[in-house]
Amino acid sequence: MFIFFGLFADPVSDVLLRISEAWPDLKVVRLEHPISAIAARFGENHYDLSRDKIPTDILLMTERLSSETPSARFLLLRTECFGGICDNRGRILLDGRTLFEAEGDGALRRLIKFWGADIGPEEIFEPLGRSFRWG
Template sequence: MFTFFGLFADPISDLPRQISGVWPDLKLIELQKPILAIAGRFGEDRYVPSDEDIPEGIVLATERLSSRISSARFLLLRTECWGGDCANWGQIIRDGRTAFQADGDGALRRLIGYWGVDIGPREIFEPLSRSFNWG
C-alpha cells in the first residue's frame, strides 16, 4: 500500500518561510511540472494513514496561512493506492477558506486543474510516484 498526504502551494515569495514557521519539520521542495508550486509531504506523525480524513488542525493552519497570503492557492491532497488502484481526495484553500473539495473518480485531475493544468484521465502526477524524490 502507498499512502500520501501533502501540501502544494503557489511559489509566492516568503511563503516557504511562513509554511516552515507552522511546520518546522516539513521539508519543502519546488515543483516545476506538472504544476509550478512549492510542496511538502507530511509524515505519518501528522496523519493516520488508515483514517480517510485530512486532519482538521492542518486544514485550520492552512486556512490561517491562506488568509495572510490571499493570492496563493493551497492544495491539501491525500492519496492511497493498493496495487495499481488509487483513491485521491483533497481540497483547495484560498482566501482563508476551502474553495473546492474533490474525491472519487477524477478528483486528482480536478484538484490539479486549479493550477490550469490538465493531467489527463489517467491522473499521472509525478509527486505521487514511489520513486519521486521528496528530499
C-alpha cells in the same frame, strides 16, 4: 499500499518560509512541472493512517496560511493506492476558505486543473510517485 498526504501552494512571496515555520519537520520542494508550486509531504506523525480525513489541525493551519497569503492557492491532498488503484481526495483553499473539494474518480485531475494543468485521465502526478525525491 502507498499513502501520500501533502500540501501544495503557489510559490509566491514567503509561502515556503511560512510552511517551514508551521511544520519544521516537513520536506519541502519546489515543483515546476506539471504545476509551479511549493510542495510539502506530511509524515505519518502528522496524520492517522487508518483515517482518510484531513486532520483538523492541519486544515486550520492551512486556512491560516491561506488567509495570510492573499490570492495564493493551497491544495491539501490525500492519496491512497493499493494494487495500482488510487483514491484521491483534496481541497483547494484560497484567501483562508475552501474553494473546491473533490474525491473519487477524477478528483486529482480536477484539483490540479486549478493550477491550469491537465494531468490527463490517468492522473499521473510526479510527486505521488514512489521515486519522487522529497528534499
